[in-house]
Amino acid sequence: MKFIRPMVYSVMAVVIGTSAFLLTTGRATSQTDAANQVHPTAYIEKNEVSASFKVGGRITEILVKEGDTVTKGQVLARLQSTEIEAKVAQAKAAVLLAQGKIAEAEGATATAEAKKQQGIAGVTVTADTAEQQVAQAQAAVAAAQAKVDALHNGARPEEKKQAEIQAQAASEVLAVAEQNLNRMNAMLAQGLVSQADVDKVKVSYEEAKTKRDLAQQQLSMANQGPREEEVRGAEALLAQAQAALKLAEANRGTVAVREGDVAAADAAVQQAKGAIQSAQSGEQQAKAAQLEAETYLSYTELTAPSDGLILSQSAQPGELVGSGFPVFSMESTSTTWAKFYLPETAIANLKVGNTISMTLVATGEKVVGTVKSIAAAPDFAVKKATQTAGETDIRSFGIKVELQALPESASTGMTLQWNGKEG
Structure with missing residues (x-):
């Protein structure tokens, strides 16, 4: 009896251990099979x-109603715009006024520029003319002065000698003529x-x-010098020439005046x-105000x-709505997708870009899509382990699949069943 009891205990321990091992192995096997054969469902969404x-x-x-199909940019509704239209018209008028001022200023610039160029030309002409007048007046003064000096100096000795010779020669010729007569x-x-001879x-x-x-008169004039009235006439001409010279020199001052006009015209241009x-x-x-x-x-x-697609309408004509109030709710037709939730044990080899095969539950038709994102689900989606030995927490992941061409029978909200990755 002493030996039988330990043997019974040993056999019982072996049986219990074997049973626990088989139970654990079976549970792990069933979890693996379930993970490999998951077929979650999701809804077609937009x-x-x-x-x-x-x-x-x-x-x-x-301009539209519920159920209408619309395109991007299509006008759906309008607000009362009288006040804003008035502001637009006012802004356009301000732009036209500003453009008129630009044209006026450009015209004033052109006029001032023309006056400036005219003044520059006037300075050049006036300067040239003044210098020419001064030169002419100086030449006239020199000529008049030479005339006066010549009159005051009288005939030169050579001229007197020539007059004496001419007078003597004329007297000799006269004497010969008298003898002949x-x-x-x-x-x-x-x-x-004859008398004719x-x-x-x-x-x-x-x-x-x-x-x-005549020769004697020339000799007498050479000896006596110029007459007084002839000298006075020459001196008067000299005085006139000198006055003309002063006037010409004074005209040089008008060049500075013309240059002042040019400076004033340049200031007007600026x-x-x-x-x-x-x-x-x-x-x-004004254009910025118009644009605004x-x-x-x-x-x-x-x-x-x-x-x-217009799903719902939240306001009617005549209602006052605020900025951002959702007048319409729309379903976008740009993309269609479904989001499946799978345990982490089923997505080990799943990558973004993989092609997924699905079944439209309502008709059994095949649907294909592309994995766009894989993201861990919130904590409440984690499958917690029980107290059974060998179990661990299993986290769920959300798999967003962008659907490709859908069957004509498919509608938003229908159920799709996950079949798995293709290829």
């Missing part, structure tokens, strides 16, 4: 967006010559006498250019944020 006005106001038009008269008395000689005598008288810049700045401000008013005017039209 993004829902709200269509809201950017500004508040009273609705005047509703006397001889001809004597011969006329004797009847040797005497007359010819008499003419020569008279010519010689005239030349002798002032006009400043007016252009100021007007251009005003135009930019037109932007606010565009906000009075509610447009579809994307292609989609």
Whole structure:
């Protein structure tokens, strides 16, 4: 009996251990099979967006209704816009006014520039003319002065000597002519010559006498000097030439005046250019105000944020809505997706970009999609281990699958069943 009891205990221990091992092995095997054969389900989903006005106001038009298919940018509704339209018109008028000021300033600039160029040309012409007048007046003064000096100095000794020689020669010629005349008269008395011959000689005598008288006058003038009235006339001409010279020199001052006009015209040009810049700045401000008013005017039209289907309408014409109030709820048709939740034991080899096969539960048709994201689910989705030996916590992961071409029978909200990764 002493040996039987230990043997019984040993056999019992072996049986219990074997049973525990088989039970643990079986449970692990069943968990692995379940993990490899999971077929979770998910719903066909689309993004829902709200269509809201950017500004508040009273609705005047509703252009769509629930169930309508719309395209991105399509006008869905309008707000009352009279006040904003008035601001747009006012802003446009301000732009036109600023542009008119620019044109006016540009015209003033062109006028000032023309005056400046005219003044520059005037300075050049005036300077050239003044110098020419001064040169001419100086030459006239020099000529008049030379005349006066010549009169005051009288005839030169050479001129006097020449006058004496001419007077002596003329007297000698006269004496010869007189002798010829006397001889001809004597011969006329004797009847040797005719009266005509005497007359010819008499003419020569008279010519010689005239030349002798003229030569004596020239000699007398050379000895006596110029007359007083002739000197006064020459001095008057000199004074006139000197006055003309002073006037010409005074005209040089007009060049400085012309240069002052050019400086004033240049200042006017700069002032006009400043007016252009100021007007251009005003135009930019007016255009900015116009753009702002037109932007606010565009906000009075509610447009579809994307292609989609109108699901619901939350306001009616005549209602006052605030900025951001969801007038319409839309279902976007841009993308369709489904989100499955799988335990971590089933996604070990799953990657973003994998192709997933699914079944449309309602019809049994095959649906294909692409894994877009794999993210751990919240803590409440974690499968906690029990007190049974060998179990561990198993976390769930959300798998977002973007669906490709759906069957015509598929609708948003229908159920898809996960079949697994293709390939």
